[in-house]
Amino acid sequence: MANENNGRHYTANEIQVLTGLEPVRKRPGMYIGSTGPKGLHHLVYEVVDNSIDEALAGICDTIKVTVFEDNSIAVEDNGSGIPVEVHPQTGKSTVETVLTILHAGGKFNNSAYKVSGGLHGVGVSVVNALSEWLVAKVRRDGKEYMQKFERGVPVTELEIIGESNTTGTTISFKPDGEIFEVLEYNLETLEYRFREMAFLNKGIKILLEDKRKNVSKKFHYEGGIKSFVEYVNKNKTSIQKQVMYFEAEKDGTTVELAMQYTDGYSENIFTFANNINTQEGGTHLSGLKTALTRTINEYGRKYNYLKEKDENLQGDDVREGLTAILSVKLKEPQFEGQTKGKLGNSETRSIVESLTYDFLSNFLEENPKDGKIILEKAINSQRARNAARKARELTRRKSILDNTTLPGKLADCQESDLSITEIFIVEGDSAGGSAKQGRDKKFQAILPLKGKIMNVEKARIDRILGYEEIKAMITAFGTGIGEEFNIEKLRYGKIIIMTDADVDGAHIRTLLLTFFYRYMKDLIDNGHIYIAQPPLYKVGKGRASYYAYSDKQLDDILKEIGRTNYTIQRYKGLGEMNPEQLWETTMEPENRILLKVSIEDAVAADEIFTTLMGDKVGPRRSFIQTNAKFVKNLDI
Structure with missing residues (x-):
């Protein structure tokens, strides 16, 4: 996917300036979703997305992310390096322009990047605005340049600090404690995201080093999304030996699909557009579903799996037990909302449907054993669905x-x-x-x-x-x-x-x-x-009662009331509380603690449920052994 400059250089003239940076610190949630853990991690993703964009253009193949002891971050790539010359619109260096002005970036000009994930272009400038400090280092044209910023404001000029025989960009930053509620990065969260990025961009190497824990990880998958499907299905029982896969282009849109059936009953379809996880689906998902249902019904009719009097298989039937990864790359994606959760390009539906139909029709003709496995599973699902209809109506x-x-x-x-x-x-x-x-x-x-x-x-x-x-x-x-x-x-x-x-x-x-x-x-x-979250303990002293929802809270209460003449009751069952206590501690909206269940990473959620509740004992045993050391309040 080389750009029109052969994937080697873009210049200051290709950086377009749309607006200023002032609103970011006032309303950070508009740009990164929240000032909690999700927004904190989003800062890293925005910087890495810029490097991925260069990988899509064929000018970067290695990205290294380092988490330091103070939870500052460094993202280094071997791309072309941000342009350093004076920008014609701003009169500032292009590095400073990209880092201090909202919507300034090469991805707004098709001659720089043909395909880009972060199409809003807010990435690095927003990270700069929401960081206590940020340092940009650029290796380009035989030189190494550096510029420092504090809370989005330049504190040095762009200056040459040495020679360099390589190219690339390193962005180092520390999230601002005045903005974020939490400042500690979660290694597991970063792992999930970077593994996903490596799957979606076959061949790219993403290195993750956590200096806090002295842990290093490498994510590199030559198999791309085929490897992704194998990863998702690793704790499941596949009923096909091979992963079905194709990559094709039509009308400037590239469609990549990998899928495999398991003996399970739930479907797992994960969709992406320009590397962005479209958790709410969109037109590409609609096209895939339509093609699947149409192709499998036609194949079933042609080879008499479905008789003339039989009803057609429905979408739920043909997707039972299916794991699929669908990745589309298009020039001008239209997402619904800043969160980019749903793809809206109308033409993408017909492109995905057409390419998937052609591929799957040919695959089934050339692989009749797989065709039989898929049809039999779908027909069994149909029978179960019909048997359940009465129960569902009730x-x-x-x-x-x-x-x-x-x-x-x-x-x-x-x-x-x-x-x-x-x-x-x-x-x-x-x-x-x-x-x-x-x-x-x-x-x-x-x-x-x-x-x-x-x-x-x-x-x-x-x-x-x-x-x-x-x-x-x-x-x-x-x-x-x-x-x-x-x-x-x-x-x-x-x-x-x-x-x-x-x-x-x-x-x-x-x-x-x-x-x-x-x-x-x-x-x-x-x-x-x-x-x-019912309390774990009730502490009594005299006529007073105190409730603790954690061991730390219990310790704080004991320190406050003094460590003499008190009683502790460890609650194991809700039935141990009388109605008034249950209301006061767990049900009364003003006092209670509720945890909202959310899914940050659907692939990770699927993996956990499959591991804990699936048929295979080995992965569950491994999970327990790995996590046993983190267990608190063990009930024995």
Whole structure:
């Protein structure tokens, strides 16, 4: 993907200036999403994205990211280096222009980059504005240049500091403590992101070094997204020996697709546009789904897997057990919103659909064994779906209105306004009884579950919908499930998992989260799922009571009240609390602690659920051995 300058140089004339930098420090969330951990890590991604853009243009193949002991960051690449000459519009060096003016960057000019991820061009200038300090070093034209900034303001001129026989850019920065709520980088979060980038850009090397932990990682995959699919499926059982793969270009858009079927029941399709993870899908995903359904139905008819009287396979049928990575690269991507979560280019749908249809049709003709495996799995899914139809109908919201007996011992609330209504999913009748007595029945509903729900990771939809506790939840929520899921029918703004603070409670939480992630993911994506945090300890001294939600908080309380003449009660079950205590500590909106469930990385989430809840024992054993040292409050 070399640019029109043969991928070797771009100049100051190709850097276009659109506006100033002033708003960034006032409203950082508009540019990086938040000032919490997500925004903090976004700073690194913005700098690395610039290096990836050069890799897409064929002028960079190695990127090194270093995390230092003080949580400052250095990103070094072997690209062409930011231009250093005076910019014609600003009268400043191009380095200073790119780092101090919003929307100044080569990616706004098609002669510099043909394909770019960070099309908004806010990247490095925003990082500069939100950093306590930033140092830019550029190796270019046989020289090494350096310029220093503080909170986006230059404190030195661009100066030559030596000779260089290489080219590239190094951006070092420290996030500003006046802006960010947290300043500590999470190594695992960075690993997930850089592994993904390396998969999407086959051949590129991304090196990650953490000086805090003396850890070094290398991400380099010559197989690209084929290796990505193999990675996602490593703890699953594939029913195809090979990963189906193609890369093709049409009308200036490059489409790359890798996919493989497993014996599982959930689909995992991850889509990207210009290396940006489009978690909300978009036109490229629509094109892929349409092509899959059309091709597999045509193949099934042609070879008599589907008889004349048989109904067509639906999308859910042909995608059951499928893992797919779809990556498109296009000149002018249109994303919905600054978060770039959904691709909107209308022409991309037909391009992806056409190329995928051609590829898959040829693949099935040339690989009849795979064709048989895929059709048989899809037909089995269709049978299960038809068997589940009756059960699904029983879970529709209208069943609540039609039946005088509410499902699953549901104690409903009086209000219907989603901005205030909430339902607590509670473990067992004892805790359910306390919750029902302690709640505010105006806006709080209680649904006790008997024991642990089934592990949906190992079951098809027909078995899942035959399970009474799951049917009770679906009926109570009102949304339906699967192809009939409709989030607009949701009856509660918050769905709160409230379980005991012990091993059984943790297992029930995991089972419920697996169900929500696999079958009601929109509830998570739209911020409706929460986990209640009941206290771990009650400290009594005289007539006073204090509640501690962590060991550190317990220690702080003991220091405050003095370490004599006190009692400590360790709560293991919600049923140990009377209704007033449960309300005061865990349910009362002013005092309680709720954790909102969110998915930062869908690939990582899939990996965790597959590892913990899947069929293979080995990966689960390895996970436990690796993480055992981090366990606190072990219940034995």
